[in-house]
């Protein structure tokens with residue numbers, strides 16, 4: 001705090017090094033990096049997200065645009081290449097100042113993220129937004145309407161995580177990626193239904209990765225969270241209307257999907273180019289509830305580090321994606337129930353329609369052809385080429 005209080009010109013390189021030591025990597029996990037309601041993300045979780053995006057997008061290039069809308073002390077920025085154009089927003093003055101000092105190459109703005117007005121601009125929007133904070137903001141301060149907030153007279157109110165997802169979607173450019181750490185309820189709660197509808201209307205659903213309760217143990221909370229990765233659709237992507245017919249038990253419904261049209265009762269849709277969703281459950285984040293390392297093999301790698309393999313070397317492939325539907329029905333937008341593979345194959349046999357509609361037949365289903373994992377990129381490239 002003494003460093004932050006100094007006039008900018010009096011801050012020495014040693015001061016900045018002290019902040020770096022305390023607010024990056026292992027330091028970012030310490031309680032001294034925790035300030036009122038700000039649950040800072042463990043550095044290896046942030047690294048996983050950035051590296052997964054590197055794999056998914058086919059590699060980073062200089063000048064790509066990144067937004068971290070609630071940057072805290074900048075743990076995500078630590079992992080973004082320095083040659084990127086980084087915009088970081090932060091409401092808390094102290095956190096914003098720390099981040100400015102540690103990452104001078106980033107454009108850190110000490111402001112309410114919801115007042116940020118750039119639209120369709122960023123190649124990547126990443127972060128871990130505030131959860132459960134009540135928003136109360138004058139309509140005139142917002143650059144546009146927020147469908148996830150409720151307007152009463154001249155003010156908008158609602159929950160922070162919902163508004164931040166909306167901001168991320170609006171700020172991302174068509175074809176850009178959004179990767180956020182979010183509370184589990186986003187996937188199924190009635191209160192989050194609007195934001196799931198918004199995501200379904202505007203994005204491809206790429207991946208959902210469940211994190212264990214111990215993830216935020218270092219800041220004294222056992223909140224359950226997921227990493228959700230979405231990709232903003234380009235306007236040339238067409239909707240594919242589908243109808244599910246359910247087989248299997250209630251708990252793990254297996255869905256056979258048939259093409260239909262918008263007027264069929266109970267029909268839903270996704271966009272062409274939608275691929276099977278990558279879904280993973282992390283059971284061990286690398287330390288236990290008391291912060292003690294759980295590194296059994298002594299190689300320093302956590303389950304998340306190992307999971308990265310799935311995203312690199314050509315990105316996602318059929319073998320590591322489960323045949324679950326994207327944004328599955330109204331109240332399970334992101335809640336991906338994965339049936340055990342073998343059981344799924346036995347029950348569904350060779351009859352799976354949804355992949356035929358969007359991707360071609362899966363190789364491990366009928367053994368003759370494979371999913372078309374380039375379709376999404378082709379749609380995005382066609383859109384970029386036409387501009």
Ligand SMILES: C[S@@+](CC[C@H](N)C(=O)[O-])C[C@H]1O[C@@H](n2cnc3c(N)ncnc32)[C@H](O)[C@@H]1O
Nearest residue numbers: 038039040041070071072091092112113128130
């Ligand atoms: C859950 S913390 C995460 C911080 C950082 N992204 C990380 O993962 O370590 C949320 C951050 O959002 C900031 N915040 C809360 N409301 C905000 C707002 N309206 N605009 C910008 N930042 C906000 C808090 O100060 C806090 O630093």
